[in-house]
Amino acid sequence: DAKTTQPPSMDCAEGRAANLPCNHSTISGNEYVYWYRQIHSQGPQYIIHGLKNNETNEMASLIITEDRKSSTLILPHATLRDTAVYYCIVRVATRRETSGSRLTFGEGTQLTVNP
């Protein structure tokens, strides 16, 4: 799986958009970009994933650059409950759950939402 680079920490004001960047310059054509987050004392939680098109769900939006070498996770209206470590992961994703589908976590970005 390709490595990712994220800033170690970011701050955001409550109610504003939080934009979390991720670099994955060695991503392969069959690798997806996944985002998970981990709130203190909880297990990681899936947020969103994408291959090359921008994606949006009830939690966030994912913007992937045309060359797929970087992406941005957008939380449109951050709340205090969004304070967490956010992990950007690139991995091969298949319809069969094999050893190649492991999640390889980096150190992530600690997002702190301030009142």
Next chain:
Amino acid sequence: EAGVAQSPRYKIIEKRQSVAFWCNPISGHATLYWYQQILGQGPKLLIQFQNNGVVDDSQLPKDRFSAERLKGVDSTLKIQPAKLEDSAVYLCASSSLRGSLYEQYFGPGTRLTVT
């Protein structure tokens, strides 16, 4: 639906003692994972089961760690004997198809302190 259950939530033991952690995955999930998360780092995969068979245990320290999933449902992770560096949160996850791809759902973890 009920999430991934883990017990105990906290455990304190002395070095060279043994310890076991239990995980009950989401009903119907065939794939189960154990991750180790050292403070300040992202989770690291220890072992992956597909039903009751091991798919990937390449990062499991087999001289002291063992895991089983005898009936393809619950799983137990054991450490014997424990070392100081085993202090970490042990996360269990299970996975199922989300759309066309598999997604992992994590439990709350067991925090192990080895003194």
